[in-house]
Amino acid sequence: MIDSGFVGELLGTMIMVAIGIGNGAGLGLKKTYSRTSNNWLLVCFAWGLAISMGVYTASAAGSAGHLNPAVTIAFAICGLFPWHxxxxxxxxxxxxxFLGAIIVIIIYYKNFQITNADEGNNVSIFGSExxxxxxIHDFIAEAGATFAFVLVLTHLGDFTVGLKPFIVGMxxxxxxxxxxxxxxxxxxxxxFAPRLAYTILPVPHKGNADWKYAWVPFFGPIVGAILGAGLSTLV
Known part of the structure; x- marks a missing residue:
């Protein structure tokens, strides 16, 4: 039997170094979000807080706070969540x-009216670009990031209690x-759902929804989540 200390140190150090060095790569290499957007730190914090608040809300309403099909599917496949x-x-x-995207369209409607696609009224507000x-490379990147996320997530236990939703956000x-x-x-x-909302709803001056790319952020996270949950189950 493999020593549990070895396995724990291996996985923990892997996650630590991947995130730490990944940050260095993001800052040092060309055409990364950290280099091309002055607001990348704000984006990451906003999504982290958004997910924390979402987990709290979902938990209070009676769910396990997945908020993510990749997590739900991976947990079910690995026996961590009931199929029914x-x-x-x-x-x-x-x-x-989809409803969340509608809320944004309503609140920011006047701003959409005065913003053209080349000025920022594009699908990246709603979906990922x-x-x-x-x-293929982007698929691997989505799978890799989600793999790391779910690998850690599975070791938090019930991540809807106490301060754990904030840990998920972090x-x-x-x-x-x-x-x-x-x-x-x-x-x-x-x-997928916000991209669909951007496509079919009357957003003024909107750009192309780029559906040719949409398979990447749909299937990449599912594959990565299955690998992350699978590895966690094995060890």
């Missing part, structure tokens, strides 16, 4: 993401700064 709850969770996640468009911030500089979706519902 998968479809209700997926439905809630995709519909909830890679720093360098290379679908995890998202760390992944975004360290491994999310290429593409940062890690959630099929978070990308």
């Amino acid at each position: 709850s998968v479809l209700p969770y997926l439905a809630g996640q995709f519909i909830g993401a 890679p720093s360098i468009k290379s679908p 995890l998202i911030i760390a992944i975004g700064l360290g491994l999310g500089n290429i593409t940062f979706a890690m959630n099929p519902a978070r990308d």
